[in-house]
Amino acid sequence: MARYLLVRLLQSLVTLVLASMVVFAGVRALPGDPARALAGEDADPAAVAAIRARLGLDDPLPVQYLKFVGNLLHGDLGTSVRTGQPVIDLIKATLPVTLWLSLFAVLIAVVVGIGAGTAAAVWRGRWPEWVANLAALVGLSVPSFWLGILAILYLAVGLHWFPASGYVPLTDDPLRGIYYLVMPAAVLGTALAAVVMRQTRASMIATLTTDYVRTARAKGLPRSKVLTGFALRNSMIVVVTIVGLQLGGLISGAVVTERIFGLPGFGKLTLDSVFTRDYPVIEAVVLVVTVAYIVINLVVDLVYSLINPRIRVGGRTS
Amino acid sequence: MSQAVTDTAAVDLGRERGRVLRQLARNPLGLVGGGLLLVVVLVAIFAPLLAPYSPTTVHFDAPFQRPFTVGYALGTDDLGRDVLSRLIYGTRASLLVGLLSVLLAVVVGTPLGLVAGYWRGCDAVVSRLTDLTLAFPFLIIAVGLAAITGASLTNAAIALGIAQVPTMIRVVRAETLRHKELEFVLAARSLDASGPRILAQHILPNAASAIIVQATVVMPVAVIGEALLSFLGLGIQPPTPSLGIMLADAQQYIFRAPTAAVFPGVTIAVICLAFNLFGDALRDALDPNAQR
Numbered sequence: 001m002a003r004y005l006l007v008r009l010l011q012s013l014v015t016l017v018l019a020s021m022v023v024f025a026g027v028r029a030l031p032g033d034p035a036r037a038l039a040g041e042d043a044d045p046a047a048v049a050a051i052r053a054r055l056g057l058d059d060p061l062p063v064q065y066l067k068f069v070g071n072l073l074h075g076d077l078g079t080s081v082r083t084g085q086p087v088i089d090l091i092k093a094t095l096p097v098t099l100w101l102s103l104f105a106v107l108i109a110v111v112v113g114i115g116a117g118t119a120a121a122v123w124r125g126r127w128p129e130w131v132a133n134l135a136a137l138v139g140l141s142v143p144s145f146w147l148g149i150l151a152i153l154y155l156a157v158g159l160h161w162f163p164a165s166g167y168v169p170l171t172d173d174p175l176r177g178i179y180y181l182v183m184p185a186a187v188l189g190t191a192l193a194a195v196v197m198r199q200t201r202a203s204m205i206a207t208l209t210t211d212y213v214r215t216a217r218a219k220g221l222p223r224s225k226v227l228t229g230f231a232l233r234n235s236m237i238v239v240v241t242i243v244g245l246q247l248g249g250l251i252s253g254a255v256v257t258e259r260i261f262g263l264p265g266f267g268k269l270t271l272d273s274v275f276t277r278d279y280p281v282i283e284a285v286v287l288v289v290t291v292a293y294i295v296i297n298l299v300v301d302l303v304y305s306l307i308n309p310r311i312r313v314g315g316r317t318s
Numbered sequence: 319m320s321q322a323v324t325d326t327a328a329v330d331l332g333r334e335r336g337r338v339l340r341q342l343a344r345n346p347l348g349l350v351g352g353g354l355l356l357v358v359v360l361v362a363i364f365a366p367l368l369a370p371y372s373p374t375t376v377h378f379d380a381p382f383q384r385p386f387t388v389g390y391a392l393g394t395d396d397l398g399r400d401v402l403s404r405l406i407y408g409t410r411a412s413l414l415v416g417l418l419s420v421l422l423a424v425v426v427g428t429p430l431g432l433v434a435g436y437w438r439g440c441d442a443v444v445s446r447l448t449d450l451t452l453a454f455p456f457l458i459i460a461v462g463l464a465a466i467t468g469a470s471l472t473n474a475a476i477a478l479g480i481a482q483v484p485t486m487i488r489v490v491r492a493e494t495l496r497h498k499e500l501e502f503v504l505a506a507r508s509l510d511a512s513g514p515r516i517l518a519q520h521i522l523p524n525a526a527s528a529i530i531v532q533a534t535v536v537m538p539v540a541v542i543g544e545a546l547l548s549f550l551g552l553g554i555q556p557p558t559p560s561l562g563i564m565l566a567d568a569q570q571y572i573f574r575a576p577t578a579a580v581f582p583g584v585t586i587a588v589i590c591l592a593f594n595l596f597g598d599a600l601r602d603a604l605d606p607n608a609q610r
Contacts, residue, residue: 022450
């Protein structure tokens, strides 16, 4: 177990270093001169040169990279070329919005997905399975941002159930904060719910037909106990893996969801920085996403090995 | 288990194809998906013949026509462009991006997956590569490409394709691992067949069905991805019609013409539904364990 942990940690570290190099190289490959962009179109060359020197853009690339990593380790992500604010402040202001949004989306997806998946497995071949299967198929086929537009059109503008856009920090007013987040989170969680439902259903059906479940039932264990004790526990393993694998999609989905619902989150920061060529912010945004993604995957793997002591991936054969 | 796999692997390819087709024909949902898919592909191919107008022709005298008006079957947008024509060409763009990204995922993912599954030394390198790629969500790749060379259809397809490469590598790698210890491969090796030859002649044909199934999984993801990127301004650029751009436009004048947001969304959903239904049926038909 300790060896497994160590290997996984080292692998993540290597990925992290490689990713930081890719990001660094990618940002240097961008066309356009940030110093010129900052100085303005008609600035004289001396002013541009001064800005270049201040930003360290004249140093050789390896030196720039090492400086970049060194600053990173000190929590210094640079200063936004566009707003002049420290990048770390911009991230601190926007990241919570996206984290809350994603958290609620995952929560909704897991609750709905496991619920529907269990219903489909228990009432196999009857209407709940058909409804759940159909819903999952539609959930996978409908783009979430279209769902968002429809939700605004019908639930917000038509029925006035939810606000069409806006954000209230949960730390200021938890109830109002949740009220503003429910619709975006449900929209973002739809596709994930569909995947979780399908996996839960498949894994439950597999567990319910095993010999040990039949034995337990024969010994008089009630159906509900079998479901919660064996089937649900086994399907949790699958759900944890799936949620981990789908996080990349969730991050991409969050960007577009924020755009539709006007949330001042990390996605908005990402798009703004790209459209204004704000190098330090692009760099930081991509790095934060990458680091978060690598760390989350590591955590998912560890949780996975905890719930499944065998740590044997794909052990079940039919 | 291993006996069953050997049998499957040794099955004559021609007979296997007949079985898969019969299995497909017996799946009603698969048939619906296949039918939808045929319609979608035909619409994309014959777009110039089917569209009543050019998708970019502006009719300033007829903006915001309601659906089902004479001359404009699905109405017009803010510039008086025919919505039906734009949907038809948008479908074409969606499928093109989907096809390009699937192609990229297959062309890059298959050899890497074969190599990683066959030689242990390569596995470590390829694994780090997949980990690295997986660390970047497709939107972040698209953001990077758009920033470097500008947003375009090609860049959207490349970003979506790159994001699908790791999964393709894993699928092919798993198939390679499964087949490389089987008798027919061991036999080929004992006859002194070279590694590349074994991979190309013995393992690749047996991994083909898994690759095809994975490709049908990638298609709808890419179609939705294209719409998403174009919606954000990171994909296809106006005035070229794209379902994502149509949705972005529709959100601008959502109060004036609420129906404008409906048609592009339904079109995307139908395309994806077709691929999902057909892909599911194909997976069931190709999976020997699913035979009843």
